[in-house]
Amino acid sequence: xxxxxxxxxxxxxxxxxxxxxxxxxxxxxxxxxxxxxxxxxxxxxxxxxxxxxxxxxxxxxxxxxxxxxxxxxxxxxxxxxxxxxxxxxxxxxxxxxxxxxxxxxxxxxxxxxxxxxxxxxxxxxxxxxxxxxxxxxxxxxxxxxxxxxxxxxxxxxxxxxxxxxxxxxxxxxxxxxxxxxxxxxxxxxxxxxxxxxxxxxxxxxxxxxxxxxxxxxxxxxxxxxxxxxxxxxxxxxxxxxxxxxxxxxxxxxxxxxxxxxxxxxxxxxxxxxxxxxxxxxxxxxxxxxxxxxxxxxxxxxxxxxxxxxxxxxxxxxxxxxxxxxxxxxxxxxxxxxx
Amino acid sequence: xxxxxxxxxxxxxxxxxxxxxxxxxxxxxxxxxxxxxxxxxxxxxxxxxxxxxxxxxxxxxxxxxxxxxxxxxxxxxxxxxxxxxxxxxxxxxxxxxxxxxxxxxxxxxxxxxxxxxxxxxxxxxxxxxxxxxxxxxxxxxxxxxxxxxxxxxxxxxxxx
Numbered sequence: 431x432x433x434x435x436x437x438x439x440x441x442x443x444x445x446x447x448x449x450x451x452x453x454x455x456x457x458x459x460x461x462x463x464x465x466x467x468x469x470x471x472x473x474x475x476x477x478x479x480x481x482x483x484x485x486x487x488x489x490x491x492x493x494x495x496x497x498x499x500x501x502x503x504x505x506x507x508x509x510x511x512x513x514x515x516x517x518x519x520x521x522x523x524x525x526x527x528x529x530x531x532x533x534x535x536x537x538x539x540x541x542x543x544x545x546x547x548x549x550x551x552x553x554x555x556x557x558x559x560x561x562x563x564x565x566x567x568x569x570x571x572x573x574x575x576x577x578x579x580x581x582x583x584x585x586x587x588x589x590x591x592x593x594x595x596x597x598x599x600x601x602x603x604x605x606x607x608x609x610x611x612x613x614x615x616x617x618x619x620x621x622x623x624x625x626x627x628x629x630x631x632x633x634x635x636x637x638x639x640x641x642x643x644x645x646x647x648x649x650x651x652x653x654x655x656x657x658x659x660x661x662x663x664x665x666x667x668x669x670x671x672x673x674x675x676x677x678x679x680x681x682x683x684x685x686x687x688x689x690x691x692x693x694x695x696x697x698x699x700x701x702x703x704x705x706x707x708x709x710x711x712x713x714x715x716x717x718x719x720x721x722x723x724x725x726x727x728x729x730x731x732x733x734x735x736x737x738x739x740x741x742x743x744x745x746x747x748x749x750x751x752x753x754x755x756x757x758x759x760x761x762x763x764x765x766x767x768x
Numbered sequence: 769x770x771x772x773x774x775x776x777x778x779x780x781x782x783x784x785x786x787x788x789x790x791x792x793x794x795x796x797x798x799x800x801x802x803x804x805x806x807x808x809x810x811x812x813x814x815x816x817x818x819x820x821x822x823x824x825x826x827x828x829x830x831x832x833x834x835x836x837x838x839x840x841x842x843x844x845x846x847x848x849x850x851x852x853x854x855x856x857x858x859x860x861x862x863x864x865x866x867x868x869x870x871x872x873x874x875x876x877x878x879x880x881x882x883x884x885x886x887x888x889x890x891x892x893x894x895x896x897x898x899x900x901x902x903x904x905x906x907x908x909x910x911x912x913x914x915x916x917x918x919x920x921x922x923x924x925x926x927x928x
Contacts, residue, residue, distance in 0.1 A: 431811050434789040437788060438769050438788050439769075439771075439832065439834055439835075441837075461832075463833075464830045464832065465827070465830055468791075468812075468830045468832070470812075481832075485835065532900070533815070534825065534878075534896060534897050534900055535818055535825045535878060535900035535901075536827070536900055537817060538824040539826055539827065539830065670850065674896075731818075737799070763874055
């Protein structure tokens with residue numbers, strides 16, 4: 431890897447100081463665990479002049495969990511979340527997703543805020559400066575075409591591969607955001623705008639692999655929270671090339687509720703497939719009856735229509751789409767029957 | 769820009785002026801001269817640079833030195849005493865957990881992190897805890913045996 435370029439570290443101890451530091455330095459980036467950002471800096475992908483070390487801001491470390499609700503501060507460590515007894519008990523999908531991220535040492539470093547905002551990935555992007563310059567760069571950095579889809583008309587297809595986003599989408603989570611204009615709370619689903627539509631221009635609400643978050647300039651994710659639903663069953667599973675440490679070929683989170691013998695509620699979310707984590711639309715129509723061939727076929731059809739893996743990793747898109755479908759089917763059936 | 773970094777390194781308080789853009793790995797190897805911690809892939813994939821920060825295994829190649837201010841940092845040099853190997857070092861020695869040896873400091877520190885948290889781990893827990901480390905020589909079986917041996921020594925009172 432390349433040596434680190436010159437930059438300055440600012441170490442705020444309150445959220446207000448962090449926001450102010452960001453407003454003072456438009457080219458600043460927040461630093462959590464560094465497992466994503468430091469690698470990208472060393473590859474010359476991003477070159478912030480200022481890093482804001484968020485780890486000194488105590489209020490962002492809070493973890494509040496009980497039977498009724500879960501609230502995780504952005505600096506909560508992935509290993510803390512994966513090992514937390516109450517999260518494992520009441521929100522297994524969140525603990526399981528955290529436990530599936532990278533390897534154990536990375537989880538000691540990485541934060542939930544960083545994982546939710548994880549930079550999108552692509553084989554043409556996560557490379558050294560030297561490699562990328564030999565390939566004329568790409569849309570996500572300074573190039574003019576997307577090497578994954580050269581006819582994409584300015585749309586980047588880099589893939590979102592954070593594991594906690596689908597888990598929290600399945601729980602209908604909200605995310606707290608703080609910025610120079612104050613705080614706001616939005617549904618987590620609205621944080622992700624990587625729709626990569628080729629028929630409409632990229633806007634604040636409609637982005638692609640490059641503009642994949644709806645954060646406004648200077649804004650920081652501060653916490654994520656969700657309410658529990660009595661009787662909810664949830665789980666996360668992921669296929670990766672190396673089981674001990676790897677980004678997902680596809681990751682799936684499922685949350686469902688049973689009413690007697692019938693499926694009362696179903697939410698399915700994916701990662702590693704699109705430029706955004708995808709909460710499957712249309713699952714409500716599959717509910718109301720028993721878990722049978724109709725539900726399986728309907729689920730397959732929804733996956734086929736909404737999951738769009740491109741050739742952004744070493745595994746081909748059609749394989750990742752099939753993996754996503756199979757994982758979803760397995761998880762739904764395991765949770766329904768278990 | 770440089771600033772004062774104060775930390776407790778291998779049981780001793782240190783204060784050094786370090787630049788903001790210096791990695792913990794380079795600080796340890798170049799500034800302090802502790803070259804037991806190895807530079808491997810240099811990108812967070814292999815675990816050769818693993819050190820303990822507040823007893824938690826951490827990749828020093830992805831940690832900026834100034835972010836360990838006020839913390840406890842333990843490297844491979846902190847283990848064992850003059851003429852006496854620590855339990856994990858003994859394990860790697862006795863069970864041939866080390867061949868070329870390049871990954872060994874990282875594996876030993878990851879194991880030390882595990883045993884400080886959980887002195888009696890199951891095989892599954894050992895395998896899980898070493899998931900961030902790569903070894904191209906041993907095939908891992910001997911490494912797992914080494915940690916198991918260290919667990920047994922730990923029960924006899926030898927520090928990990």
